[in-house]
Amino acid sequence: MITADNSGRKKIGLLVLFTFIALFILFTWWSDNRQAAPWTAEELVILESLWLENLPPLSQDPSNAVADSLRAAQFGQKLFFDTRFSANGQISCATCHQPQKYFTDGMNKAFAIGQTARHTPSIVGTAYSPWLYWDGRKDSQWSQALSPMEDPAEHGGNRMQYARLISKDEHYRIEYQALFGDIPDFSDTSLFPVNAGPVSNLEWNSAWQLMTENNQDLVNQVFANIGKVLAAYERRLMPSESRFDTYVAYLIRDNSELSQPLLSNDEINGLRLFIGEARCTECHNGPLFTNNEFHNTGLLPSAGELPDQGRSRVVQQLLDDPFNCLGAFSDASSELCTELNYMRTERTELIGAMRTPTLRNISNTAPYMHKGQISNLNEVLVHYNEAELALIGHNEAEPLGLNSGQLQQIELFLKTLDAPIVDSQEWGQPPL
Amino acid sequence: MKKFKSLLPQLAAILFLVLAASDLAAQEVWESSSGSYIVSYSSKVTPIPINQIHQWILHIETADGEPVSDANLELQGGMPLHDHGLPTNPLATEYLGEGNYLIEGVRFHMMGDWEITLEISQGNITDTALIYLRI
Numbered sequence: 001m002i003t004a005d006n007s008g009r010k011k012i013g014l015l016v017l018f019t020f021i022a023l024f025i026l027f028t029w030w031s032d033n034r035q036a037a038p039w040t041a042e043e044l045v046i047l048e049s050l051w052l053e054n055l056p057p058l059s060q061d062p063s064n065a066v067a068d069s070l071r072a073a074q075f076g077q078k079l080f081f082d083t084r085f086s087a088n089g090q091i092s093c094a095t096c097h098q099p100q101k102y103f104t105d106g107m108n109k110a111f112a113i114g115q116t117a118r119h120t121p122s123i124v125g126t127a128y129s130p131w132l133y134w135d136g137r138k139d140s141q142w143s144q145a146l147s148p149m150e151d152p153a154e155h156g157g158n159r160m161q162y163a164r165l166i167s168k169d170e171h172y173r174i175e176y177q178a179l180f181g182d183i184p185d186f187s188d189t190s191l192f193p194v195n196a197g198p199v200s201n202l203e204w205n206s207a208w209q210l211m212t213e214n215n216q217d218l219v220n221q222v223f224a225n226i227g228k229v230l231a232a233y234e235r236r237l238m239p240s241e242s243r244f245d246t247y248v249a250y251l252i253r254d255n256s257e258l259s260q261p262l263l264s265n266d267e268i269n270g271l272r273l274f275i276g277e278a279r280c281t282e283c284h285n286g287p288l289f290t291n292n293e294f295h296n297t298g299l300l301p302s303a304g305e306l307p308d309q310g311r312s313r314v315v316q317q318l319l320d321d322p323f324n325c326l327g328a329f330s331d332a333s334s335e336l337c338t339e340l341n342y343m344r345t346e347r348t349e350l351i352g353a354m355r356t357p358t359l360r361n362i363s364n365t366a367p368y369m370h371k372g373q374i375s376n377l378n379e380v381l382v383h384y385n386e387a388e389l390a391l392i393g394h395n396e397a398e399p400l401g402l403n404s405g406q407l408q409q410i411e412l413f414l415k416t417l418d419a420p421i422v423d424s425q426e427w428g429q430p431p432l
Numbered sequence: 433m434k435k436f437k438s439l440l441p442q443l444a445a446i447l448f449l450v451l452a453a454s455d456l457a458a459q460e461v462w463e464s465s466s467g468s469y470i471v472s473y474s475s476k477v478t479p480i481p482i483n484q485i486h487q488w489i490l491h492i493e494t495a496d497g498e499p500v501s502d503a504n505l506e507l508q509g510g511m512p513l514h515d516h517g518l519p520t521n522p523l524a525t526e527y528l529g530e531g532n533y534l535i536e537g538v539r540f541h542m543m544g545d546w547e548i549t550l551e552i553s554q555g556n557i558t559d560t561a562l563i564y565l566r567i
Contacts, residue, residue, distance in 0.1 A: 046543075049482075056484075130485070282514070282542050291483050291541035293519045338485050342520045342537020349516055396516060 039272075044251065046275045051248040052241055055287035058127055062332035063325045064142050064228045066179050067235055074431065075175040076233030079226060081430040084165055085149060087113060087156035093148070093230065096120040099428045102361040102421075103237065108302070108372030114153035118308075119372035122365055124421055125358050127235040129292040130339035134354045134370040136294060137314035139340050140330075141231035143323040146223060150199045158197030158204045160186075163222035180225050184218040191215055220322070224329035236427050239288070239360040242419035244271070263416060270413030273406055278384070279398075280410070283356045289417070294353035298388055298395030302371045307392040310370075311350035318343065351393030363415045377414060381407040464559035467495055469552050471561040475538070480567055482543060485520065488535040489528065492552060499531025500554055507535065509548040518548075540567045 039047065048054060066072035079085060080093045096110045097103040103123040110116040118134055126132060132144035148154035149162060164186045166172045176183050186192040192215060196207040208216065241249075243262060250259030263271070274280045285291050294311040301307045318340065323329055325337035334341070344350070354370045368374045374383060385407060387397040402410075421428050461472045470493050477486040492500040505524035510517035519541045526534040540546060548563040 049543075282544070285541075285543060286483050291519075293483075293541040338537060339520075342485070342522055342539075344517070344519060344521045346517070346521075394515070396514060 039251065043272070043275060046281060047248050047271075048252055049285065050244075050275075050281070050287060050289065051252070052239065052245045052287045053249065055128075058235070061127075061140060061142075061231070061235075062336040063140050063330040064231055065331040066225075066228050066232050067142075069179065069232055071175070072179055072229045072232035073236050073427075074233075075172075075179065076229035076231065077427065077431045078172075078175075079230055080233055085155055085157065085162055085226075087152075091155050093145070094430070096148075096154075097123050099421075099424075102364045104365045106366065108367055110154070112148075112154045113156040116151070116153045118370050119367065121357055122361070123234050124237045124239055125288045125290075125360065127231075127238075128288060129290075129355070131292060131294075131355060135308075135310050135314045136355050137317055138321070139318060139324050139337075141234050142224070142227035143321065143325075145227040145230040145234070146323055149226075150197055152200055158195050158199050158201070158208075159223040160192060160196035160204075160208070160219055161194070162226055163219045164192070164194075166222055166226065175229075176222075176225065179229070183222060186219075192219070217328075220329060224323060227323070233427070236423070238422040239358070240419045240422045240424075242360065242417045244413075244416040245419075247416070264412070266409045267413045267416050269406075270409035270411065271416075273402065273410050274413055278400055278402060278406075278410055280359075280384075284359050289359035290356045292355060294350055294355055295396050296350075296352040296354075296390055296393040297384070297397045298390035299352075299354075299369050299371075299373060299383070300391065302373055305371070307352060308354070308370060309351060309392070311353040311355075312347040312393075315343070315345050315347060315350070349394070352390060353393065359414060360417045361419065363418055377411045378407065381410055462561045462563050463495075464552060464561040466559050468557050468559045469493070469500060469561060470495060470497075471550060471552070471563065473535075473548075473563060480540065480565070482540050482567060485537060485539040488522075488538050490524070490533045490535055490550070491531050492533065493531050500552070501529070501531065502527055503533075503552050503554040505533060505535075505553075506551040507548060508551075509546060511542060511544055512547055513545060514542070543567050 061067040080097075083090050083092045083095075085092060091112045095112050096105045097120065098105055105111075105120045107120065109118060110120040121134060127141060130136075130139065132138040132141060138144035138147065146159075150156075150158055166176050167183045167186050173183060191211070193207040193211070195201075195204045196211060196219070197204050198208055199205055211219075247259050247262040250262065283291055283293070283295055296310070318324060321327065325332050325340050326334055330337070362368075363377060366376055368377070368380050374380050381402075384397055385400045385402050387395060387399045389395060461470050463470055472491045474489050474491075475486060476488065477484065480486075490505065492503060494500060507522045507524070508517065509522075518539070520537045520539045522535050522537040522539075524533045525536045528534055544567065546565050546567060548565070550561045550563060552559055552561065
């Protein structure tokens with residue numbers, strides 16, 4: 001039986017409960033929206049280290065003599081968008097590296113001629129990386145550019161086909177000769193078959209094996225030079241100043257009052273977490289928000305797949321690669337190949353480790369991770385916040401204990417890193 | 433207040449000295465575990481950058497201050513707090529004389545506390561020195 005007394009107590013109880021809830025909501029709102037505290041000297045040092053203005057000038061690529069040639073870059077841009085460099089005449093580099101998506105494709109795993117094994121990473125800023133690909137199995141942009149061209153799931157063609165295309169296309173031949181001198185005469189198909197290359201296609205592979213070593217090298221040289229002009233183009237794809245950079249510029253130049261309206265309090269709080277409690281700058285550091293190194297962060301494989309061995313599997317492959325910095329097609333003297341010469345070869349720690357990607361324009365490059373396993377930024381942040389045990393190797397990340405509001409603030413901050421590429425009118429579209 | 437103002441130059445001088453002393457403290461020397469060697473290092477790029485491969489000079493002398501020549505050096509390192517090693521495999525590539533060794537292939541990929549283990553062998557003596565540094 002409910003007495004009047006009991007019902008009154010119940011009402012008071014409910015009132016107290018609702019007051020508490022209201023106060024809690026108010027407190028959360030207040031703590032999220034109060035004026036962000038000023039930066040400490042230590043925090044300012046970190047902010048400055050992330051500022052695009054502090055990106056050092058791009059050092060030379062000694063393995064690529066035409067890396068900084070404008071003519072090579074313009075030639076490379078043409079090849080980048082030319083679908084004739086494929087088995088079916090429909091695939092170019094831009095099929096997966098789409099300029100409007102910051103040179104990614106929006107898919108979990110890239111799909112060109114067929115289904116590839118990994119997610120398409122952005123190219124922007126990768127000229128600064130000593131290693132290319134998620135697992136870093138290439139040591140230069142030019143060497144990287146060669147692999148997809150012969151991968152049956154990507155461009156699917158062969159180096160003989162591509163070398164011949166350069167020699168037969170009048171414009172390409174002129175450009176090639178201006179940069180590299182004479183191009184060999186590939187017209188005799190008894191010496192230079194229509195299709196040949198050390199690829200998985202058995203017919204093309206046996207045609208390649210029947211060629212003389214000398215003729216193979218003539219083709220290899222043209223093939224390597226195709227990579228070098230593509231790299232000269234890719235080298236110019238750089239991020240431009242984002243809202244975050246303008247904010248830091250004002251802070252550093254002591255115009256704090258001007259910086260105030262540039263980022264919202266939530267974004268500033270997200271930034272503070274990013275460089276502090278959330279520990280993001282341990283790997284996403286420097287003006288490109290990446291250390292370009294390899295880390296196991298406990299990512300699960302895609303459904304139905306075995307875990308990816310990552311960096312640990314490619315160390316020997318790098319050393320054996322005929323198109324590496326020490327190889328016959330590199331323009332570098334061996335002592336200049338510092339990264340390869342002092343490459344870490346001990347593998348245990350590299351199990352399941354993948355290269356840290358840039359966070360510039362990260363909100364434009366979903367989905368995320370090496371298999372595109374994670375569809376949005378919030379889930380990425382939840383993944384790092386929980387930091388569960390890795391299936392293989394050791395997860396370097398540790399649980400962060402952040403709440404969902406804090407994760408949202410970090411996500412809002414990440415969106416302040418959006419900006420077009422430098423000279424996007426010139427380099428961010430097919431050549432005229 | 434006036435008195436305080438007149439003290440300002442002295443205070444500034446003291447502050448300067450303290451800062452200078454702390455800078456000197458950064459030029460630390462490290463004794464090997466059994467005390468056979470004294471080690472110091474200098475980076476060819478200062479301050480030591482992150483994400484940039486660079487060279488170091490390691491200076492090794494005996495406890496009596498005699499330069500150690502032609503020693504065999506093995507370097508390893510990492511971040512104990514993060515339980516991971518160096519991103520590269522740095523090597524001693526040249527003996528420069530007067531106890532100085534050129535170390536190539538040094539790179540750090542995170543800010544924070546690093547530890548370098550240096551194994552020094554010369555003749556029959558092998559000893560290990562630990563170098564701590566904050567990037």
